[in-house]
Amino acid sequence: MSYVFAPAPTVSVPVVGRAERFPVHRVYCVGRNYEEHAKEMGFTGREPPFFFLKPADAVVAVEAGQTGSIAYPTLTKNFHHEIELVVAIGTGGRNIKAADAFKHIYGYAVGLDMTRRDLQNDMKKQGRPWCIGKAFEQSAPIGPITPVADAGDVPNAEIWLQVNGTDRQRSNVSKLIWNIGETIEHLSAAWDLQPGDLIYSGTPEGVAAVVQGDTLVGSVGGLGTLTIKVA
Known part of the structure; x- marks a missing residue:
């Protein structure tokens, strides 16, 4: 097959202990999924989960130790x-029940949902999408993905x-307001999850601004550390 220009290379993330990389399909993010963060953003209670997407080329994959x-x-x-646990989907599906969700997970990683907060807030005020x-x-920086078998007790991790x-x-x-299984249940009711999907599961309280030069x-x-420099 020929193209009018060369296709972009597949976005991928390193996998702990493997030479093969995890190819990224879609990047889903869960909004306001820790109670204290919801409060600092002006909301309270266990509202129904909501989601937004980032393009695959938002991903900045960082090798271990780099x-x-x-x-x-x-x-x-x-x-x-916004620091987040990232869930990497290995087996797709639709209408996945929370009790079965963990069968669909390939592994976990540490991620950052970086946000232009002033632009997001402006769009909210106008009732417009905040892409x-x-x-x-x-x-969407992300560290290496740790396969489930090596990840430890992620649902109770610091x-x-x-x-x-x-x-x-x-x-x-x-x-988490909506735990990993519940998040996958709600997400898979709206979209067909695919192998290669990443789910940024939400951030706790303490979000704040960074500037050039910050590390x-x-x-x-159990998932190692992610280090990012703002250039």
Whole structure:
């Protein structure tokens, strides 16, 4: 088959202990999925889960032990970090029940949902989609994917982020409003999940701005650390 120009290479993420890489299909994100973060964003209670997407080329895959780099994006003066557990789907499906969800998971990783908060807030005020605040280049850094068998007790893992060595976010995955299984159940009712899908499961409280030169180090217990420099 010929194309009018060369297709972009497949976006992929390294896998712990394997030479093969995880090819990315779609990037789903869960909004306001920790209670304290929901409160700091002006919301309370267990609202129905909602989702937004990022393009695959938002992914910045960082090798274990390396420091990744992202550019400070255009148009914003309020560039926020959001540390997240990322769920990597290995077996697709539709209308997956929460009790069966873990059969569809290939592994887990540490990710960052980087956000142009001022642009997102402007779109919210106008009742317009806020893709411009979330779905831009380099907005989804991610560390290596750890296969399920090696990941440990992820549903009860500590999750944290430091900026320049100072704590910004610190919580536990057990505090998710909609847990991993429930999230997959709701998500798969709306979309056909596919192998290669990544689910950014939500961020705890403590989101705040970063500037050029900042170094972000985040982790989810048992999954190593993700280090990113804002260039």
